[in-house]
Amino acid sequence: MIKETKTELFADYFQFYIxxxxxxxxxxxxxxxxxxxRLLALAPGTIGVGTVRNMHVPVTVKIFDSEPEMIADNEHIAQINECSLETDTGRLVLAGCTDYFPDALRIEVTPGTHRARIYYGNLDKISEDGLDGEDFYEIHLWRTNKNEALLIVKDRNRATP
Incomplete structure (x- = not known):
């Protein structure tokens, strides 16, 4: 791993962006x-990560030199999505959708195509009123030379064998 960023984002409208x-x-x-x-929306240069709470949520972004091993935690990880992210600038913005963009957190990466693997954890550990929870969101990014299609590695809506 090259770099790790941990923060809390206000997931207004049940989402945040990278x-x-x-x-x-x-x-x-x-x-x-x-x-x-699938808790994931895509647009050119943008990944929208869906959340199960409309509150502040913990988010970790880890940057790797190459594709990291998959986190094998079936007890806590409910959903895993993979997608590609193009960056021309090498500056990624990590923000809630209503955050003030100029003040949002920046993460430096090598410009080009990156693969993103998004882990959604403890989605079932939310209070009845939806205000509190143990949910967490972790994004692994690594440089690649190809833009690949969206892949749902683990689907929270399907039973795992």
């Missing part, structure tokens, strides 16, 4: 029912 600094970041047409179900 995007290229110059990307439009408009996911309004991307949040289809299918995207909501």
């Amino acid at each position: 995007q290229d600094e110059n990307a439009d970041g408009d996911l309004s047409d991307s949040w289809t029912q299918e995207a909501v179900d």
